[in-house]
Amino acid sequence: MCLEKGDLLLNENDVWLGTIHGCEFFMSKDQFEYWKHTHLTVDVTKGRGSSFSLEIPMGVRFVIKSRMFKPEEYESLSPVKYGEEFID
Incomplete structure (x- = not known):
């Protein structure tokens, strides 16, 4: 989901993965442990997003x-950030 900055309450269970077009991208620690061996690509397509994500009014959704x-x-990946700490 895409939320306004400050609407997602972050804590030590969130992993910062990087930025997409100037927007920070996070996932939970549990999700990260499952997905850490994968390359994720965020794409946009026409359609309806889910829940209360910001892409809904634009008629698009994230894939x-x-x-x-x-x-x-x-082997060449940079460490990711858990809360305020970087890990390998």
Whole structure:
């Protein structure tokens, strides 16, 4: 979901993955543990998003595509941030 900055209450259980067009992208620690071996691509397509995400009024929705990292890609990843700490 896409939320206004400040609408998502973050804590030590959230992992910062990076930014997309200047917007920060997070997922929960549990989700990250499951997905950490995958390359995630966030795409946009026409359609209706879910819940109260900001893309709904624009008539678009987000689609996450994934694939497993190749061994050399996985080895070259930068650490991600849990809360205020970076981890490998």
